[in-house]
Amino acid sequence: MAKLIYVTNVSLDGFIEDEHGRFDWTEPDDEQFAFVTDLIRPIGTYVYGRRLYETMAVWETEPALGAQSELTADFAAVWQAADKIVYSTTMEAGPTARTRFERRFDPDAILARKDAADRGLMVGGAHLAAQAFAAQLVDECHLFVSPVILGRGKPSLPDGQRVGLELLDERRFGNGVVYLRHRIAR
Amino acid sequence: MADLIHAAIASLDGYVADEDGGFEWAAPDEEVHSYVNALERPIGTYLYGRRMYETMVFWETEGDGDDEPAPMHEYAAIWRAADKVVFSRTLAAPSSARTRIEREFDPVAVRALVDAAPRDVAVGGAELAGQALAAGIVDQVHLFVVPFVVGGGTRALPDGVRLGLELLDEHRFGSGVVHLHYRAQRSRRPVTPLESSRQE
Numbered sequence: 001m002a003k004l005i006y007v008t009n010v011s012l013d014g015f016i017e018d019e020h021g022r023f024d025w026t027e028p029d030d031e032q033f034a035f036v037t038d039l040i041r042p043i044g045t046y047v048y049g050r051r052l053y054e055t056m057a058v059w060e061t062e063p064a065l066g067a068q069s070e071l072t073a074d075f076a077a078v079w080q081a082a083d084k085i086v087y088s089t090t091m092e093a094g095p096t097a098r099t100r101f102e103r104r105f106d107p108d109a110i111l112a113r114k115d116a117a118d119r120g121l122m123v124g125g126a127h128l129a130a131q132a133f134a135a136q137l138v139d140e141c142h143l144f145v146s147p148v149i150l151g152r153g154k155p156s157l158p159d160g161q162r163v164g165l166e167l168l169d170e171r172r173f174g175n176g177v178v179y180l181r182h183r184i185a186r
Numbered sequence: 187m188a189d190l191i192h193a194a195i196a197s198l199d200g201y202v203a204d205e206d207g208g209f210e211w212a213a214p215d216e217e218v219h220s221y222v223n224a225l226e227r228p229i230g231t232y233l234y235g236r237r238m239y240e241t242m243v244f245w246e247t248e249g250d251g252d253d254e255p256a257p258m259h260e261y262a263a264i265w266r267a268a269d270k271v272v273f274s275r276t277l278a279a280p281s282s283a284r285t286r287i288e289r290e291f292d293p294v295a296v297r298a299l300v301d302a303a304p305r306d307v308a309v310g311g312a313e314l315a316g317q318a319l320a321a322g323i324v325d326q327v328h329l330f331v332v333p334f335v336v337g338g339g340t341r342a343l344p345d346g347v348r349l350g351l352e353l354l355d356e357h358r359f360g361s362g363v364v365h366l367h368y369r370a371q372r373s374r375r376p377v378t379p380l381e382s383s384r385q386e
Binding site for chain 2: 013141150151156159163167
């Protein structure tokens with residue numbers, strides 16, 4: 001059975017974006033950028049909400065992004081090669097290949113996909129991740145903790161759920177970001 | 187010049203206590219406790235709110251029993267040797283030695299206390315530390331991140347305060363706890379509560 005991992009940037013006080021919806025406080029350096037690319041290289045399917053999908057789709061729709069450097073070219077190629085499932089009540093088609101749109105999050109469909117898939121799945125976005133946590137679909141949580149306190153914003157981890165974890169890995173990057181990888185204990 | 191330090195044990199989602207006030211999931215094992223002891227040994231003065239003081243005053247009379255592990259004995263000795271200042275409008279008298287009560291938390295006065303101190307000062311308790319962070323008078327933040335999501339409760343870091351940090355160190359323990367050590371951006375002069383509410 002394939003694993004579903006949750007990967008996100010987060011402030012030290014646990015927010016994925018500030019109260020104005022901004023995430024400009026997180027800027028990966030080359031070292032972190034390459035690490036993230038390697039992290040998602042084995043992933044076969046990205047599971048997105050509409051907003052995060054639109055943020056990420058530029059890696060396919062704007063060739064200039066990938067043309068910036070070897071690092072960005074590598075990331076763009078990795079991103080484009082994966083399948084995407086996008087949950088949206090308003091969007092039915094998008095500008096990227098390998099992309100399927102669904103009206104609502106269906107835990108059973110994700111579970112079936114985990115059962116059938118030979119490559120891992122990744123869920124992005126706090127709202128969708130909270131639903132995946134509630135349905136006990138998440139196997140690992142990968143946080144990139146930025147050296148900043150935001151004070152307010154959108155929490156990265158689900159409210160109202162107690163989840164036991166096991167630390168699998170941690171490392172620091174030159175820009176002060178700390179990577180924390182946990183397995184969800186069942 | 188001494189530093190003002192805030193250290194806390196928090197869940198991965200950033201809480202020091204859960205919704206029922208429980209923090210049994212945060213109890214340090216001997217390895218973490220010994221490390222915390224080494225960190226706190228240089229502290230000359232602890233600053234507390236009343237509730238945190240009432241939790242910590244345990245160490246004045248307990249923690250050094252024959253059946254308690256060595257890190258607890260060490261911590262009891264460290265705690266008793268340090269000065270304490272309790273910020274409370276209601277507490278009549280302290281129940282530990284080396285302890286005085288202040289009625290108001292005045293960031294300017296607290297920063298002056300730190301600047302004049304021969305040894306570092308620690309501010310404990312999420313609420314009081316939040317006031318100190320909001321005032322921009324904290325020099326260092328230590329978080330011990332426990333591998334657990336509690337889903338709600340008392341947040342380790344204050345609401346409504348935005349602050350840049352510089353990572354100084356990180357360290358992983360056998361239990362899966364990760365220590366994160368930061369230098370905090372200081373305000374050029376302490377921000378009073380009135381000013382910070384005007385800015386919002």
